[in-house]
Amino acid sequence: MTTYETVIGLECHVELSTRTKMFCSCANEFGAEPNTLVCPICLGHPGTLPVPNERAVEHTITIGLALGSEIAPTSLFHRKNYFYPDMPKNYQISQYDLPLCVGGELDVEVDGETRRVGITRVHLEEDTGKTTHAGATGRIAGADYALEDYNRAGVPLVEVVSEPDLRSPGEARAYLQALRGLLRSLGVSDVKMEEGSLRCDANISVRPEGHEELGTKVEIKNMNSIRSVERALAFEAERQRAALGSGEALVQETRHWDEDRGATSSMRSKEEAFDYRYFPDPDLSPLEPEAERVERLRSELPELPAARRSRLETERGLPAAQVAQIVDHDWDGFLEEAVSEGADANAAANWMTGDLAALLNEAGIQLAESKVTPRHLADLVGLVAEGTISTAGAKQVLAEMFASGAEAAVVVEERGLAQISDESALGAIVDEVIAENPEPVEQFRGGKEGVIGFLVGQVMQRSKGAANPQEAQRLLRQRLAP
Amino acid sequence: MTELCDLAGHELAARLRSGEASALDAVESSLARIEATEPEVSAFLARSADDAREQARTIDERIAAGDDLPAVAGIPLALKDVLTTRGVTTTCGSRILETYVPPYDCTVWARLKEAGSMLVGKTNCDEFAMGSSNENSAFGPVHNPWDLTRVPGGSSGGSAAAVAAGQATWALGTDTGGSVRQPAALTGVVGMKPTYGRPSRYGLIAFASSLDTVSTFTRDVRDAATLLSAIVGHDPLDATSIQRPPEDYTDGLEGGVEGLRIGVLRDWLGEGVEPGVRARTEEAIGRLENLGAKIGEATLPHADYALSAYYLIAPAECSSNLARYDGVRYGHRAEGANVIEMMMRTRGEGFGDEVKRRIMLGTYALSAGYYEAYYGQAQKVRTLVLRDFEAAWEEFDLLLSPTSPTVAFPIGAKADDPLAMYLSDVYTIPANLAGTPAISVPCGLDDQGLPVGLQLMGRALDEATVLRAAHAFEQDLGFDARPPLLQELTS
Numbered sequence: 001m002t003t004y005e006t007v008i009g010l011e012c013h014v015e016l017s018t019r020t021k022m023f024c025s026c027a028n029e030f031g032a033e034p035n036t037l038v039c040p041i042c043l044g045h046p047g048t049l050p051v052p053n054e055r056a057v058e059h060t061i062t063i064g065l066a067l068g069s070e071i072a073p074t075s076l077f078h079r080k081n082y083f084y085p086d087m088p089k090n091y092q093i094s095q096y097d098l099p100l101c102v103g104g105e106l107d108v109e110v111d112g113e114t115r116r117v118g119i120t121r122v123h124l125e126e127d128t129g130k131t132t133h134a135g136a137t138g139r140i141a142g143a144d145y146a147l148e149d150y151n152r153a154g155v156p157l158v159e160v161v162s163e164p165d166l167r168s169p170g171e172a173r174a175y176l177q178a179l180r181g182l183l184r185s186l187g188v189s190d191v192k193m194e195e196g197s198l199r200c201d202a203n204i205s206v207r208p209e210g211h212e213e214l215g216t217k218v219e220i221k222n223m224n225s226i227r228s229v230e231r232a233l234a235f236e237a238e239r240q241r242a243a244l245g246s247g248e249a250l251v252q253e254t255r256h257w258d259e260d261r262g263a264t265s266s267m268r269s270k271e272e273a274f275d276y277r278y279f280p281d282p283d284l285s286p287l288e289p290e291a292e293r294v295e296r297l298r299s300e301l302p303e304l305p306a307a308r309r310s311r312l313e314t315e316r317g318l319p320a321a322q323v324a325q326i327v328d329h330d331w332d333g334f335l336e337e338a339v340s341e342g343a344d345a346n347a348a349a350n351w352m353t354g355d356l357a358a359l360l361n362e363a364g365i366q367l368a369e370s371k372v373t374p375r376h377l378a379d380l381v382g383l384v385a386e387g388t389i390s391t392a393g394a395k396q397v398l399a400e401m402f403a404s405g406a407e408a409a410v411v412v413e414e415r416g417l418a419q420i421s422d423e424s425a426l427g428a429i430v431d432e433v434i435a436e437n438p439e440p441v442e443q444f445r446g447g448k449e450g451v452i453g454f455l456v457g458q459v460m461q462r463s464k465g466a467a468n469p470q471e472a473q474r475l476l477r478q479r480l481a482p
Numbered sequence: 483m484t485e486l487c488d489l490a491g492h493e494l495a496a497r498l499r500s501g502e503a504s505a506l507d508a509v510e511s512s513l514a515r516i517e518a519t520e521p522e523v524s525a526f527l528a529r530s531a532d533d534a535r536e537q538a539r540t541i542d543e544r545i546a547a548g549d550d551l552p553a554v555a556g557i558p559l560a561l562k563d564v565l566t567t568r569g570v571t572t573t574c575g576s577r578i579l580e581t582y583v584p585p586y587d588c589t590v591w592a593r594l595k596e597a598g599s600m601l602v603g604k605t606n607c608d609e610f611a612m613g614s615s616n617e618n619s620a621f622g623p624v625h626n627p628w629d630l631t632r633v634p635g636g637s638s639g640g641s642a643a644a645v646a647a648g649q650a651t652w653a654l655g656t657d658t659g660g661s662v663r664q665p666a667a668l669t670g671v672v673g674m675k676p677t678y679g680r681p682s683r684y685g686l687i688a689f690a691s692s693l694d695t696v697s698t699f700t701r702d703v704r705d706a707a708t709l710l711s712a713i714v715g716h717d718p719l720d721a722t723s724i725q726r727p728p729e730d731y732t733d734g735l736e737g738g739v740e741g742l743r744i745g746v747l748r749d750w751l752g753e754g755v756e757p758g759v760r761a762r763t764e765e766a767i768g769r770l771e772n773l774g775a776k777i778g779e780a781t782l783p784h785a786d787y788a789l790s791a792y793y794l795i796a797p798a799e800c801s802s803n804l805a806r807y808d809g810v811r812y813g814h815r816a817e818g819a820n821v822i823e824m825m826m827r828t829r830g831e832g833f834g835d836e837v838k839r840r841i842m843l844g845t846y847a848l849s850a851g852y853y854e855a856y857y858g859q860a861q862k863v864r865t866l867v868l869r870d871f872e873a874a875w876e877e878f879d880l881l882l883s884p885t886s887p888t889v890a891f892p893i894g895a896k897a898d899d900p901l902a903m904y905l906s907d908v909y910t911i912p913a914n915l916a917g918t919p920a921i922s923v924p925c926g927l928d929d930q931g932l933p934v935g936l937q938l939m940g941r942a943l944d945e946a947t948v949l950r951a952a953h954a955f956e957q958d959l960g961f962d963a964r965p966p967l968l969q970e971l972t973s
Contacts, residue, residue, distance in 0.1 A: 046566065046582065047584070081805060083805065085810045091802050275850045277801075282692035283691050
């Protein structure tokens with residue numbers, strides 16, 4: 001049986017977090033009441049003209065520099081013409097054959113190995129508004145009416161196009177995580193897929209292993225999370241393999257990912273593809289960033305994730321997978337601060353990628369937005385290390401710090417979470433447990449080593465979880481020693 | 483006795499300052515002339531009498547208080563209905579914007595308003611400025627005050643007729659391929675197109691963005707210099723506006739033409755030019771020579787292709803510019819079973835034939851597989867025309883030609899022949915492709931008593947030389963004929 005290789009390229013759209021929109025002075029914010037962040041320009045009123053947002057141009061150059069792109073000395077805005085009610089002018093100001101950034105690469109961690117993924121281009125354009133089709137289907141065909149929100153219309157949008165260098169849905173996920181981490185570290189975007197500030201379309205084809213020539217390409221749209229990108233690609237790769245395996249021909253087309261059904265379906269074929277009639281926008285002059293400006297932006301680049309990863313691995317000795325998670329989420333600054341507040345790096349990293357990550361995920365917020373500070377974390381790690389609280393107790397302390405921002409010591413005090421390590425207090429409990437469990441005690445003395453766990457458990461129960469389990473075990477062994 | 487509305491702007495300004503007349507008198511004079519002539523001329527689509535009167539009272543108070551007012555203060559103005567006016571309907575002569583009230587002022591009107599200009603109304607035009615006769619207006623044609631059976635030219639025909647008929651002292655139009663100079667020639671007034679990018683396009687409802695230029699209609703060249711000075715200068719709202727402060731074009735206006743090198747475009751005086759136009763142009767050349775200009779022969783070798791290039795570039799841009807009229811956000815909205823059908827019907831009902839023709843031409847020219855052959859090729863021609871001009875400036879300071887090959891033609895004469903209509907702009911289009919300043923100044927009447935216009939073109943940003951030569955010519959000619967309509971009215 002033929003084995004097939006999967007070939008994937010991603011087109012990511014990134015909303016820049018500038019103060020104002022791309023071509024007008026409306027605020028660029030997510031979540032406002034519909035049609036409150038609009039003006040004659042972003043509504044496409046007759047006679048209005050676009051004026052480029054210089055900050056958005058700089059952000060795009062910064063992204064290009066971070067990806068190792070060449071910054072084009074001259075690039076053009078083109079008009080992409082097609083009719084859709086969420087596009088106020090019925091054309092989108094975008095870039096075509098002369099993008100702002102050309103080429104580049106992004107290093108991606110896959111299963112502990114680094115893969116270098118080529119970047120084709122990075123260009124700048126404006127976002128569209130948002131259409132809600134009211135009716136049974138939720139799509140334009142069959143809708144009873146449509147509602148338009150133009151708050152997003154004209155928000156600066158950067159498109160990052162990768163080369164078809166990805167070979168599995170897992171690699172695509174890793175690429176997205178790395179890109180998200182990079183963009184976050186540059187401070188140019190919120191990169192929240194759930195809010196649409198990071199969006200992704202995928203091109204995928206399969207070819208018999210060893211073949212040079214690419215297979216028939218399918219574009220997938222409507223994936224709203226990194227997980228759905230991975231799922232959609234896995235579904236589509238399997239669909240294409242199955243089709244080829246059973247001798248069916250694939251068609252070049254655009255397919256729609258249905259998250260609920262977990263399947264893709266055909267949107268339009270190559271023949272039905274739009275003719276966008278691109279031409280240079282006569283309302284805008286060419287973008288010609290001066291060399292000094294590009295150099296200034298280059299000098300202002302922060303340390304990039306790849307460098308940060310290798311530093312954490314070598315200097316802090318953390319495992320690669322954990323480092324990738326920390327750096328992709330832009331948590332390494334927090335970690336370094338916690339360490340400088342006295343935390344052990346390993347322990348702090350474990351808390352961050354474990355319980356703290358879970359709390360953030362559950363609350364749907366970023367670390368920077370949470371009430372937990374690096375010093376909080378350092379205190380917590382310290383209390384565990386010196387044996388004042390157990391790991392179980394520490395989980396409770398973290399949850400409370402996360403919820404209220406309280407000091408670790410205060411939570412320990414208020415909830416009585418301090419461990420009983422004191423030999424006299426703990427010794428009394430240990431003696432009681434030995435007295436009340438003659439049978440297990442006999443078994444242990446008879447060489448049944450595993451029973452010690454039961455006895456420690458009894459001590460913990462009796463102390464209502466406050467006992468230091470290591471200390472309890474030590475005392476038990478001491479008293480039961482022959 | 484000459485009425486206030488028949489004076490040039492600078493004459494009226496002098497009377498306002500001497501106390502012989504008030505701004506309110508000036509407005510009332512214009513409004514009365516509109517009342518008297520509008521039934522025949524049909525130059526206006528909307529009037530703003532109350533706003534004009536209110537502005538006049540403010541100006542009069544400031545004059546009484548001894549304020550030093552800008553030159554345009556207290557002068558009645560008309561604006562072509564493609565220039566947005568906050569709170570005043572702006573239709574572009576189209577059904578699709580019949581009820582559109584802009585939420586903002588275009589930059590040129592904002593500047594004039596600030597300087598005390600008084601808007602009497604919005605003028606009729608070819609739909610979205612596409613046409614050379616004003617017959618493509620959805621709201622009916624404009625009639626030429628010199629002969630009411632004839633067109634005033636276009637697309638800014640309403641502004642031209644309004645100035646020719648004394649309905650407004652001066653007016654703004656837009657010149658994309660000759661839409662100010664050609665109607666100025668056909669109605670016996672001065673039409674001045676400045677360098678592309680010199681006045682802001684913000685609020686100029688786009689036909690062809692790389693060509694559209696706000697331009698002036700005035701009674702004489704001094705007024706053109708004055709009005710133009712008030713509207714030019716960089717605008718942060720227009721990314722294509724030139725980074726250069728305003729200048730006062732009345733400085734040096736009296737400098738004469740002594741020693742100026744004027745190149746006559748001989749090729750443009752041959753076939754296709756009416757005898758009356760040729761005769762007046764030849765006389766004008768003689769007159770300029772007598773005044774001391776050095777006359778030579780010039781050529782723009784690629785100008786023969788300019789018309790074709792224009793009719794690819796302008797429709798291509800318009801096909802995209804006019805896409806926004808879909809009934810979703812403003813303007814006319816048709817009923818439809820779904821949003822796509824609604825958009826299609828809205829555009830089907832809202833646009834007239836010429837607009838549809840150009841949208842289709844432009845859509846085709848930009849289509850995949852045709853782009854290079856049409857739009858790409860047209861852009862190359864545009865570059866060649868620009869180089870022709872640059873070569874001509876090596877030898878000459880100005881280029882001279884008729885503005886239009888014909889005088890005003892009868893309404894309906896070319897309405898069914900788009901190609902014949904397009905040829906009306908054959909001498910004005912090259913200056914648009916090159917973005918260079920050009921003026922049309924009256925140079926007499928033909929033997930039917932219809933006005934002929936002389937075109938002078940200059941280097942980019944050298945409006946001053948264009949105006950200086952036109953002024954010298956105008957003073958020497960002393961053109962003082964008046965449309966028969968006005969002779970009847972005031973006799």
